[in-house]
Amino acid sequence: VQRLGHSAERVARDSGIPAGFMLGQAGHETGWGQSEIKHADGSNTFNLFGLKAGQGWAGKVAEVRTTEYVDGRPRKVLAKFRAYDSYEESLRDYARLINGSPRYAKARAQTGSVVAYATELQKAGYATDPGYARKLSGAIHSALRAQRTQT
Template sequence: MNSPLALQHGLSGDVKSLDTLRARASQDPRAAVKEAARQFEAVFMQELIKSMRATTMKSGFTDNAGSDMGTDLLDQQYATTLAGLPGGLADMIARQLERNMGLSSTPVRPSAPGPVASRPLPTALAAPRVAGPQGEFLREHWDAAQIASRETGIPEHFILAQAAHESGWGRREIRNADGTSSHNVFGIKATGGWQGKVAEVTTTEYVNGQPRKMVQKFRAYDSLQEAYRDYARLIKNNQRYARVIEQGHTAQGFAQGLQDAGYATDPAYADKLTRVINTTLRLQRATS
């Protein structure tokens, strides 16, 4: 990651770069605003990459404190390199800051205050206009998620985020024996008297807090719409998920409700899902 851009800007939050930024603010406020916005976007991008990594199971062979630190540093450099591209989040932040400082008269719609995970989701949000694999996943699943949202009362972004978490943003699809997609993006097992098609795959389950590989049977569907409808029926009609419906107006309540109900065996399921929900909401708000 020794690209010219990365070498020029250094790591976001570096003490020396912050001192330079402070000095520049008194000499060239507009340039300082752009640099501050770029660094803020770098922090956001690092959190996005971190959230994506959280959906991927570690190998367990070479993972240790040193490798984790190396991964964090690499993600930081990735984020710094990606930040500041034309038309990105940094441009929006810079315009807002310039307006607040009286450096620009261009109106910018302010964003809602407060932390993402503690607020109810605004209604009637449009399909995300985000580029890249995450944006493609959200757009592809948007209509089906809206159906599940209407049937359960849970915000579509929460449902989309759970599908993204369970499927690794579509990279870890459960496939049938012939290689075709089962469309089971929620990882719903073929239990409870399921009479439909089944896909058998090797998956990771946690037994007494320890990950184990085992073959499991999962439900298979003919379409994403069918998968989302079945997910909605499961959450709405199974009494064990009653608290998920009750607490589903916040990201933390939704995620913790699923974990408490035993939706997954991963002891960190709620924390991981909450991070993906926040990522999904930020992707939407960054382009709204």
């Protein structure tokens, strides 16, 4: 939260997505910085949100083993993830995804509530983990508490 706070605040001003929501989700997705996605050579991808590199992605990628839930069961799969040159670039790409995709419209409309936002992200298929909304809500609440102690 301390390391990414200023970048998240800048992106929040531009996107309307609360900085604490982005920080909490980044914390959850990276194990609070302990499990960041790396390139094969060990260098950082700066991917804070576990965003995959789908067909429309023209940027850099990293191929990594990850856990996906298929029919409620965890499976290890090889997936391509987006790679960035900075954390702020990752935050901005996340905001573009959430704000630009009709799939996440209900989540965008719920930025006044941590639980509702996380629930709508899960319903929209942001992650395959059946417990994602509960886990994400907890992470966002942790980030918001950390933000309050810094001000």
